[in-house]
Amino acid sequence: MTQNIQIYNTLSRTKQKFEPLNPPFVGMYVCGPTVYGDPHLGHARPAITFDLIFRYLLHLGYKVRYVRNITDVGHLENDADQGEDKIAKKARLQQLEPMEVAQYYTNRYHEAMRSLNVLPPSIEPKASGHIIEQIEMVHKIIHAGFAYIANGSVYFDVKKYNQSHQYGKLSGRILDDLYANTRQLDGQNEKQNPYDFALWKKAAPEHIMRWKAPWSIGFPGWHLECSAMSAKYLGTHFDIHGGGMDLLFPHHESEIAQSVAANHIDPCKYWVHNNMITINGQKMGKSLNNFINLDAFFTGKHPLLTQAYSAMTIRFFILQAHYRGTLDFSNEALQAAEKALKRLLTAHNTLLKVAPAQQTDAELQTFITTFTTKCYDAMNDDFNSPILIANLFDSTRYINLLNENKLTITQPDLQRFTTTFKNFMFQILGITNQTTTEDTQTTQGLMNLILSIRQQAKQNKDFATSDKIRLELQKLSITIKDTKEGPSWSLD
RNA sequence: GGUACUAUGGCCGAGUGGCUAGGCAGAGGUCUGCAAAACCUCCUACAGCGGUUCGAAUCCGCUUGGUACCUCCA
Secondary structure, eight states: OOOOOEEEETTTTEEEEOOOSBTTEEEEEEOOOBSSSOOBHHHHHHHHHHHHHHHHHHHTTOEEEEEEOBBOSOOBSOGGGTTOBHHHHHHHHHTOOHHHHHHHHHHHHHHHHHHTTOOOOSBOOBGGGGHHHHHHHHHHHHHTTOEEEETTEEEEOHHHHHHHSOTTTTTTOOHHHHHHHHGGGOSSOOOSSTTOEEEEEEOOTTOOSOEEOSSOEEEEOTTHHHHHHHHHHHOSSEEEEEEEGGGIIIIIHHHHHHHHHHHSSOSEEEEEEEOOEEETTEEOOGGGTOOOBHHHHHHOOSTTOSSOOOHHHHHHHHHTSOTTSOEEEOHHHHHHHHHHHHHHHHHHHHHHHOOOOSOOOHHHHHHHHHHHHHHHHHHHBTOOHHHHHHHHHHHHHHHHHHHTTSSOOOHHHHHHHHHHHHIIIIIISOOOOOOOGGGOHHHHHHHHHHHHHHHHHHHTTOHHHHHHHHHHHHHTTEEEEEETTEEEEEEO
């Protein structure tokens, strides 16, 4: 916990020293999914980004309360849909109860997160379970004079708020510009100004998800749930608020306005935003037909994919880029990531087999003394996972040299080396080693038998047999390697 | 049009005012019955145009791409 973490704050557009409000406690809120469709690539990036931050803070010994919500209150698809929301629409199309839809896709989301080895958050509140808190917050905002009621709906008065506060300080927007660019929606609107946003919306007759409030039977505005739930579980002023860069405006901007209006304080100290994902250089969107569900990656069943990619490959690929940069998905890039990951995992298995010696070579000694520090430095610099991964790759060279007995290492140094490697690779980056069957006794016995038969064949120069064994095993995803110490095998 | 992010070698991707990130792919070599793996060596880029500087890919300005948001869409 003595680490000096620099964290990029969207609010200041600079890296700042991370100083929790109440150490060792850290409160972190991240906007979760709206559960009306299968989880896709767009869900993976923020989940993995904040999983990395969560894991690192935990590793350093912070007591982190990580809150990530589930949006199961439908919000309007667009004006033309006459008040029908996404979840309700799905429910109508599939003839299901809206909550059935929400639960189904919540489960799907959880399954995907588990595959990606994303740790569950400390609290995962649902918007539908916090209607009371949201109504209370609307009361507070009305009481503070920053909201008005129109025909059963309640709107946030952005113009008034902006007179005493700065609406746009997070996204860099200026209210006059917003006005100039949004006036085309004037007319039948209940809003006093086009940039006002709903806190509570009166439900149209066909709107299924509805709750009773003093103003009308209706549903909460979509910025409100995050403000209400973060305040409930993390307090009115907490450490980190995260989410995708696409949420910067209007969602997060409005969260600040609501919280300041209701609680008289900015909701959080650090705003952290992950950048977006593109596919083959194009934006990902349903209309462009390049919208890839996570399941499609795992099975390879999508026109844009030439093969299946494991969840760990996806995770590793995302971590190979810094979270604030855009990330482009392509088959070529994913295949590179797949091989790179395999190389690291192989190196780890090799490291576990290294036998200690009387002394550590000078070159290796130098490396080991700086290795741990360099890994921490990478993470401390705004969670720079690409640099961390580069450091791990630097270490593989030494691992392989140790394996070939070209270098030696003492037991304490080996212990240090292994601990650092494991901590950063598995605990912090959250990579898992999927080859579990490798260790079962039966498999091990069978493989020893097969390999001894193959060695016999090789000694008899019966290469037809030895090659056949290797080829057939390859079909079962088992790779044979002939090393100086004899044959070895691994499960791909 | 506005706001913001971004532009790096064949590909993916870090970083920095002068001291070659890393991975993948490619070339050569060692090893090997062959293969795979591993190791060694090679491939040295920073959108364009100006400016600041002893020196910029790194700072400043302009131009041109790309992306997101600006719609009661996480």
